[in-house]
Amino acid sequence: MSFSIVIATKDRAEFLARALESLGAQVGPPPLEVIVVDNGSSDGTPAVVRTARERSPFEVRGIFVAQPNRSAARNAGIEAARSDFVLFVDDDVWLPPAFLAAHAAAQRAGEATAVSGPILNVSGYDAQPVPSLANYSGAFFCTCNVSVPRTALLAVAGFDETFNLYGWEDTELGLRLRRHGVRRAFAWKAYLWHIKPPRIETLESVLEKTVERAQMAARFLRKDSSLRTKLATGAYGLNLARSALLAPAWSLPKYRRLATGDGVPAPLRTLARAQFLDGSYTAALRRALAESPP
Numbered sequence: 001m002s003f004s005i006v007i008a009t010k011d012r013a014e015f016l017a018r019a020l021e022s023l024g025a026q027v028g029p030p031p032l033e034v035i036v037v038d039n040g041s042s043d044g045t046p047a048v049v050r051t052a053r054e055r056s057p058f059e060v061r062g063i064f065v066a067q068p069n070r071s072a073a074r075n076a077g078i079e080a081a082r083s084d085f086v087l088f089v090d091d092d093v094w095l096p097p098a099f100l101a102a103h104a105a106a107q108r109a110g111e112a113t114a115v116s117g118p119i120l121n122v123s124g125y126d127a128q129p130v131p132s133l134a135n136y137s138g139a140f141f142c143t144c145n146v147s148v149p150r151t152a153l154l155a156v157a158g159f160d161e162t163f164n165l166y167g168w169e170d171t172e173l174g175l176r177l178r179r180h181g182v183r184r185a186f187a188w189k190a191y192l193w194h195i196k197p198p199r200i201e202t203l204e205s206v207l208e209k210t211v212e213r214a215q216m217a218a219r220f221l222r223k224d225s226s227l228r229t230k231l232a233t234g235a236y237g238l239n240l241a242r243s244a245l246l247a248p249a250w251s252l253p254k255y256r257r258l259a260t261g262d263g264v265p266a267p268l269r270t271l272a273r274a275q276f277l278d279g280s281y282t283a284a285l286r287r288a289l290a291e292s293p294p
Helices: 013-024 045-055 070-080 099-108 150-155 169-179 203-223 227-233 237-246 249-260 266-290
Strands: 003-009 032-038 059-064 085-089 113-116 119-122 145-149 183-186 192-195
Touching (some): 003 013, 003 070, 003 099, 013 032, 032 045, 032 070, 045 059, 059 070, 070 150, 085 099, 099 113, 169 227, 203 249, 203 266
Parallel strands (some): 003 085, 032 059, 113 183, 119 192
Antiparallel strands (some): 085 145, 113 145
């Protein structure tokens, strides 16, 4: 049993270096290789890959995909992989020493299985809480932390590269894997820390991803209009009505001001931020669904 760890990255050399560092500290890992897919970086990402290649106890390979497209980048990683299993992680993660061993143990327990584990969002590398029940996820396939047989990925033709903005490309692939007969397993010991510093996760940056996610949700729905997809994307009547009631269009500027106000109490800022992003998502989703298919 061998693993190809695929990391798609763009202009995040500092994060990538730390993720590769944590991979190098794994205890009792299965045979592995690491494939870093540089998705059009203009920073020091190539140097980080070269350093990792020189220092790592396993093979590190770099691939360059110029056009920014997460689906295309990960497909290139799948194509280049030489192992039995492909394990996807993001570039902004820190992996506990037993992470790879936990994925391997879970994969030995079943056939054609998508194995995921807890993803603990933290503000920095020093914050390393242990998983709790709150960290359970029912997601079938999330590329921040999931392993799957390479043969299964090839059988369903990998990621749909028309999902060229942020969001839903992994969920859509998971739907096809499920229909292909791939089962899901959740391995509590295969957890990782997802680093989300406040200086990076600004309201503007999250808003940009939120709008893109809504646009990709519409694309997902045009491809598959099943109830499962409607529930996953929030494109069903009860949810849209809830959002229209709690975060109507006229309220969004007010929520935004509260979310960014220096004198606003932290709990109110947090609530206002959540309402602003929720309303922005559903508004963008409605617009995207009203447009003609591309």
